[in-house]
Amino acid sequence: MTVLVTGAAGGVGRLLAPRLAEEFDLVLTDQVAAPGVIIGDLTDPGFRSEVLTGVDAVVHLAGDADPEHDWSRLRVPNADLVAGLLDAAVAAGVGRVVLASSAHAMAGHVDAGRIPVREDWPPSPCCQYGAVKVFAEALGRAYAASWGLRVICLRLGGVRERPVARSWLPGWLSPGDLGRLVGAALRADVEFGTYHGMSANTGSHWDLSRARAELGYVPLDDSIRYAGDVPDDLVAEPDPRARPRLGLAHRS
Numbered sequence: 001m002t003v004l005v006t007g008a009a010g011g012v013g014r015l016l017a018p019r020l021a022e023e024f025d026l027v028l029t030d031q032v033a034a035p036g037v038i039i040g041d042l043t044d045p046g047f048r049s050e051v052l053t054g055v056d057a058v059v060h061l062a063g064d065a066d067p068e069h070d071w072s073r074l075r076v077p078n079a080d081l082v083a084g085l086l087d088a089a090v091a092a093g094v095g096r097v098v099l100a101s102s103a104h105a106m107a108g109h110v111d112a113g114r115i116p117v118r119e120d121w122p123p124s125p126c127c128q129y130g131a132v133k134v135f136a137e138a139l140g141r142a143y144a145a146s147w148g149l150r151v152i153c154l155r156l157g158g159v160r161e162r163p164v165a166r167s168w169l170p171g172w173l174s175p176g177d178l179g180r181l182v183g184a185a186l187r188a189d190v191e192f193g194t195y196h197g198m199s200a201n202t203g204s205h206w207d208l209s210r211a212r213a214e215l216g217y218v219p220l221d222d223s224i225r226y227a228g229d230v231p232d233d234l235v236a237e238p239d240p241r242a243r244p245r246l247g248l249a250h251r252s
């Protein structure tokens with residue numbers, strides 16, 4: 001299977017690509033340079049069609065990953081671009097798109113103390129970033145229902161080599177489990193679905209039952225091994241408008 005990875009020069013893409021490369025033929029793209037990456041702006045329809053030619057599946061990571069940003073900054077990379085990519089995927093005959101959603105789409109449940117958050121609960125975004133991710137998921141559902149594209153939305157937790165602070169422990173997604181999750185999403189016999197993407201963390205706020213059952217995701221890592229030496233979080237900003245900045249780190 002030939003898989004196009006967008007946003008391949010970003011933090012998640014750099015951790016994911018070497019793991020996916022063990023099983024899939026990869027085409028990497030980003031608007032910034034990195035080894036093996038085809039450089040281009042995916043908001044350009046011509047470039048989109050070019051990189052989608054001959055591709056079986058897309059892992060779409062390109063976008064604005066900052067939970068602090070508001071609609072004015074998120075609209076093009078996280079809404080318009082997803083719509084354009086799904087359109088171009090259908091036109092190019094691509095069979096499957098894996099969308100990088102975020103735990104922020106469901107983090108309102110955590111804020112309200114409803115944990116562990118189940119995947120079959122309605123979305124509850126904590127911020128504009130989370131709300132735009134929910135919109136992208138809804139677009140994916142429409143393309144699955146009306147155009148027969150398989151769309152798998154992964155509500156990723158905090159992806160880093162290791163948790164960066166204590167509050168990251170419940171929602172951490174290790175690089176190894178990231179590879180296992182996205183690989184499972186590329187193989188699964190699923191038309192459309194939304195799934196949590198975290199490691200098997202002790203005390204997790206995130207239920208993974210649906211990802212395990214429908215995708216066959218088997219997480220192997222647990223953030224508890226870092227609990228003894230992970231730093232405490234910085235003190236929260238007093239300005240409530242700064243709340244989304246804490247984003248996933250605050251609530252995962």
Ligand SMILES: NC(=O)c1ccc[n+]([C@@H]2O[C@H](COP(=O)([O-])OP(=O)(O)OC[C@H]3O[C@@H](n4cnc5c(N)ncnc54)[C@H](O)[C@@H]3O)[C@@H](O)[C@H]2O)c1
Nearest residue numbers: 007009010011012031041042062063065100102156158159
């Ligand atoms: N990092 C995390 O812990 C995390 C958690 C949840 C969800 N996500 C989601 O995963 C995805 C990747 O996150 P990340 O942390 O790697 O972000 P990142 O900012 O490190 O990487 C995103 C990449 O997308 C590229 N990009 C943006 N707009 C583009 C365009 N128009 N054309 C081509 N390339 C473009 C950027 O150049 C960048 O390299 C994002 O959709 C993000 O919302 C990330």
